[in-house]
Amino acid sequence: MSPLESPSLPSRGDRRVATDPMARNLVNGRVRLSEPDPKWPYLFRQEESRVRSALGDRVLSLDHVGSTSVPGLAAKPCVDLLMVVADSADEPAYLPDLEKAGYSLVIAEPDWFEHRVLKGPSVNLNLHVFSEGCEVADRMRLFRDYLTADAGARERYTAVKRDLSERTWKRIQDYADAKSDIVLELLAEAEAWKAVSRTN
DSSP states (O other): OTTTTTOOHHTTOEEEEEESGGGGEEEEEEEEEBBOOOOOHHHHHHHHHHHHHOOOOSSEEEEEEEGGTTTTOOOOOEEEEEEESSSOOOOOGHHHHHHHTOOOOEEETTTTTTTTEOOSSOOOOEEEEETTTTHHHHHHHHHHHHHHHHHHHHHHHHHHHHHHHHOOOHHHHHHHHTHHHHHHHHHHHHHHHHHHHHHH
C-alpha cells in the first residue's frame, strides 16, 4: 500500500458508498496518464470555491495535492483535493452541505485515519477528508512540495508511473500499491529535504 493512498478497500470491510468509484481512472485496465494540463490548477480553484462556499470556516485547510498539483508532472486526469476538518468522523458536520453542493460520498474508512473521499458533480476529482492533525495530510502536502522543488525526484517518479501505466490492472488501488517503493523512497528524501530547509 502506498503511504499516500488508502488501503485496499473491500478487504477492510469499510463502508464503500458507490460501486467502483475510482473506475473512471482505468481505461481497458490501464491507467491513463496525461501530460501536465494548465487547467488542473484552475479546476482546483473552482472546486475550492465550491467547497468553501458550502462549508465556510468548517474548512480548516483545503489544498491541491496529488500529481495534478505538481507543475511538470504527468498525472491521471483526476484532481485531488485535501480538506481538513475538525473531525472527519463527524459526517453530519460537513457531509449534508457538501451533498447539497453536488458532492457525493464514495468511500468511508473509519479504520484508516477516518478517511473520507467524495466525488464532485462535474470535474473528475477526489475530495479527501481528514481530521485536524492527521499525519497522512501532512505527508500528502510534503510529497507535493518536494516533487515541486526537486526536478530529479519528479523525473524518477514519472518514470515509475509511466512504466506502471503500461501494465494492466484490475483495480486502480493495485496501481497505487505498486508505487509504494518509489513513494516511500521519495518521502524519506522529502523528510530530509524539509529538515535541511528548516535550518536554512
